[in-house]
Each structure stands twice: as structure tokens, then as C-alpha cells.
Amino acid sequence: MKRILLIKITSLGDMVHTLPLVSDLRRAYPEAKIDWVADASCADIPRWAVGVDRVIAPPLRGFKKSRSWADLRAIIGALWSLRREKYDVVVDVHGVYKSAIVAWLARSSRRLGYAAEYLGEARAVFAYTQIFGPHGDATARHKMRMVVANGLGYPLDPVEHYALRVPAPATPLNADGVPRAMLFHATSVEAKKWPAQRWISVGRTLAERGYKIQLPWGSPAEREQSEALAAEIPGAEVLPRMTITECAQRVDAAALVVGTDTGFVHLADALGKPSVMLFTVTDSQHFGINTPGQSVSVGARGVVPEIADVLAAIDQVTGGQSRPQLAAASLG
Template sequence: MEHPAALAGPPVPWRGLARVLVIRPDNLGDVVMAGPALRALRRAAPRARLDLLAAPAGAAAAALLPEVDGVLTASVSWQKTGGEEVPVTDDLDLVDRIGWGGYEAAVILTSFSQASWPAAYLCRLAGVPVRVGMSKEFGGAGLTHWVPSPPDETHQVDRALHLLERAGVPPVEGRLRVRVPAEAASAARRLLDGRPGGDGRADGRGRRPCALILPGASCSARRYPADRFARVAGLLTAAGLRVLVAGTAREAPLVEATGAGVPGAVLLPGRLDVPVLAALIDAVDVVVCNNSGGAHLASALGTPVVVLFAGTEQVEQYRPRFGPASILTVPTACSPCRQFACPFALDCLDIPPEQVAAEALRLADERGGPWWQTPAGTRDAR
């Protein structure tokens, strides 16, 4: 039996809507995983303008999602975690921005531990008449269409599609898809080929197989140690792969610690925007990363990925499901902990670099066959 307030509102006239706001103010990977939900909304409301309200970390992914028409970027108060004081004017300004959009409906996407009520009440104050969201608890009039949460272990993609289906949006298949802009693909090719703007290390005999290492993550509790990433990079280089290491400008120390001592490694701290990162992921033979946005971009692009999955989250909620993937983690009694900094010794990521490198080499081999048997510069079509 569900709460009597569940889905108490009238049917939503999706097909007749002209302006819809989708709210997902989280990280890059969360926005990428919202792609199937955006695709379902686009089909249900084919004439509507679909705007995305996203945090700065996730807003850049909108360029990869063809369903998104515009972006409202905001660091929303209900996602703050540091206990800092947030001016009330921030919320009031956001109410004004949403109000100026003239939205007829708002769809609020959340992970299992989040409530949609804060966003719903801001949309209510902004005059959005239809407000669809999901939460474990009842919260009154903030949502016009409240959907009780599915089981906690539900994958993030399925969770968003479940919300929409309960609100009358026909389901779509849940495969992740992103569109890499042509200019981003050209920039990635320059990085790999050593042409002007690249790294200058092409040898003229065709592209070597490449591994991309992404040592960053949104918090330290989710990061495989940099010295172990460095060992992985060295092992991959010794096996014949060309290694690239990338991260944001803030992650420059991690990038440097991972690749500085690896012969021939290409270090790209702060040099890639999200579209170029996606293009590079699309072009390499294997990605090695933490449970982060890079894993979901690789899943969307079909690029093999080795994910060092910390015990902060449940694997079932975030597992890459749409391409070759190896999930490496160590079960611990404290998982899932939801911590930003591990109070122990990061036992959930106590994974030997040799195992990580072996998995990366296996996935790279399976993708295109052993590269010593493959003509230089060729690869299997997707």
C-alpha cells in the first residue's frame, strides 16, 4: 500500500507542454546518467523546450546531451555539505531565474538518499504548476506528483526512468548515449596524433594503443591512491600502451603524481573541457578511473573501462552497464559509508596495481584484438 498522497495529482499533459525544467544539480556522472530520462521526456513532450538545472560540475555535460535545449547553472543550497552559511538571497535569486523561464513543469531527479522537496518548493514559489519528483518521505504541497522511492539499490538510470513512468511518461531503453561535438573530436585527435596542439610524441608509424587514466573523483574517499595509479601507468607503458593522464585544474597534483615518473606519459591537467574529455575517452582503447564521471562517459561511448569503486556507494546504483567494464572493489564492513574522507585506511580500494593493469590490458585486448596483430592506426568499428 502506498501513501494516499502518492501521485494524487491529475495526469500530466506531457504532449502539450511547451517548457519543461529538469533539475539534477549533481556531478558530471549524475547528469550523464540522466540522459535516458531526458530522452524519454523528449519523446513524451516533442514540442517542449527542455532546460536542465545543474551544478557547475554537471552543467558541462549538457553539451553532450542532444535533448537539452538550455542550462541553468546553480550551486543550490540543498546540496551544500560543508555547513557553510548560504545567503537566503541565493534561493530567492534562483526562484526568480526559474520564474523567468515560464516553465509549465519541473522534473526533479534525485539519488536514493536525496529528497526532492527543497527543489519542489522553490519551483512552487516560482510559479511552476506541475512539479514531479521522488522521495522516501511525504513533504506536502511542494510536489504536485509525488512518487515514492523504489528500492535503494535501484540503478540511477532506472530510478529516473521509474519516476517518469509513474508520472505517465512512456519508458525508453536505458542505454547511456552522448553526442561528441566534431570540434571536440578534432581536438582529441590532435592530442593523440601529436599534431600542433597535441603532445608532439607521434612516431609517424601509426597510433599506439592508448590508455587514459583519470585519477580524480569528487572526494578523497573515492580516490584510488595516486602512487598506485602511478604503478598502474608504469605497468601499462611497459606492456606497450601509450598512457595519458587527465584531470581538472584542481586535480593537477593527482595527475602529476600519477604520470610524472612514467616514460612517455602525456599529462593533461586542466587541459580538457568535458566535450574534449568525452572525445578522448571515445578515442582511446581503455579507461582506468575511480567511480566518477569518466566511468559513465566510457559506458555511454562503449569504451572499455576499469573502475576502482570505493565503498562509499553501492555498486548496483552506479555500475557501468552499457560497455565492457571491470569493477574492482574490496568488500568492507563499513560499506556503503557515504563519507567524503575515509576515517580508516581506504581498505575498500586496497587493490594491487598489478590486478588493475591486468584488467586494463584484458579489456584493451578484447576490444580490438592484440595490437601486435592489428595494422597500425586501425581499430574495430563500434
């Protein structure tokens, strides 16, 4: 196996879920070149992945919004770049029309993808020459790893390995030594939100323990929500608008990350940060994080976590750290 094409186009959390698969492929085929097709809006994650040799990043989301010639030219350029190489195998773990079209356009006679019943868009199955076998009951991440390992015929390490290097910030973050707790309260799905008063209660408790609370946001509405929470949490900081890289650097510098089922909380877990993920309407067993001693998910489909549940989870992932100097030490 000399060259492998991996296709996972969006979104941020799904990109993070794909990182252990990259580690699997690198371990199974140490000499192979691994290319990854990702939307330009999410391409930072594969660029940071140890083991990925080339990232092909067409601005598909950008073109959908702008319909600009510049984005169209960039997409055409990305496709020409894709076609320059011949691949021993193409692995589409996204499973929609756009990823299937990329797989079909790639120069390869072997294209792996999910069966129609597991695809986001069933007719995308047209692009595949080999269908992944049954995947059984497992987390979303492990299912992906299992089907690819079975399809390509290599043994699967039961441990997930995230090989990820976030670039260092231009200037050191948190130079005052005060431990930061990032609260990712915002979500695009209203039903996934955790009540604001509960965020305030958790934020106040963490502030009393010596953490400085940081509140990120990604839209004007989310900024207003962050400002409203900050007004009720002593010393809380509403962060500025950030790029994916800037936010990832903040996550990497944090002592604790708490948030809903969002990409940056998945990223925090991948970076080895103490992390708590909150669920209200989706399956925490399938989509959650659970690294012993490091991360845990609370709540479930139809079960909104209580404040006490979240604080207990925080104690679990921080080793019960309640003093500022102990939390600061975890920053390394």
C-alpha cells in the first residue's frame, strides 16, 4: 500500500473522531502516503494530524454560501490536485453525495464506503467498489475504525490514539499562571442547550475554586449569551472572535473544558485535557467522550444533567482539584 486517500469533509467534531483512524492507517502502513480531503473550513484538524502527508481542502461550504468565482476556482484547483495522484485505495468515511463524488473522481480502482442503509445519502453508494462490512454496536469513532480495519484487513488496536499537534500561539497564553476553565455553552441546536442558570452555577463554583472562566462564542447571538453569563460569574472573560486555530490554542492551554456536544470539546479530549461533555437529546454512549481519569460525558437522550452531576464529573476528571495551585499545576 503506497498511497491512501481518506475522505471526511466536515465537521469539526467528525474530523476529531477520524484522527484515531489516521493513527490506525499509519500503524498498518508505515510507508504509505496518506492524503485527506476536507472542506477548507475544517481543514486545520487534518493539517495538525501526525501521519497525514497532504490535505486537499476545497471550499465547498464557502462556495455554497458565496457562489463566488474565487471559491469555484479553488474547488477546481483542489480537484486537479486530487487527480495528480493515483491511490491504492480510497476510504470514504463521510458517506454523502459530495464525499462519494470525490471518491469517484479520485484515480483509484478500489473505493471503500458504507452500505446504503448507513449512508447519510443512500444513493452515494454508487461510488464504491467495496462496501464496509457490518459494524455492530460501538461508539461512532470505534465503528469507523472497525469497518476500515476489516475492509483493509489489518488488526485493530483496541486503544484509540490521537496524534495531534496544535501550533503554538505567537505569545504564551495564561502567563499569569491562573488556571482557565473554558465553558462551551453554545450550540446550534436549541434542544442541546443546557439552561443558562446551571452554567452560571457551575461557573461560580469553578471561580470559587480558583479558575478563571473563559466563554467562547461563534456568532453575535452566542456572544450575547456569553456576555450574559459573564455578568453573573465573577472574573469571567468573554473571549474575542477566534479562528479554529486560535480557539484550539486556548483549549490546549486550558486546565479544564466543559461543554455541550461540540467539536471543540471533542478536540479537548483528543488533546488530553480534563473534559466534561453535556448531553440532553443525543446518545452520550454513541457520541460522547469517556477517557478514564481524563474525560466523561453526563446526561443522555431525554436526560438533562443536573448541576451536581456536572460538578461531580468535573471532580472526576480533575482528581477532585479544588485549590488553585493544584489546578494550575495541571497546566504543565
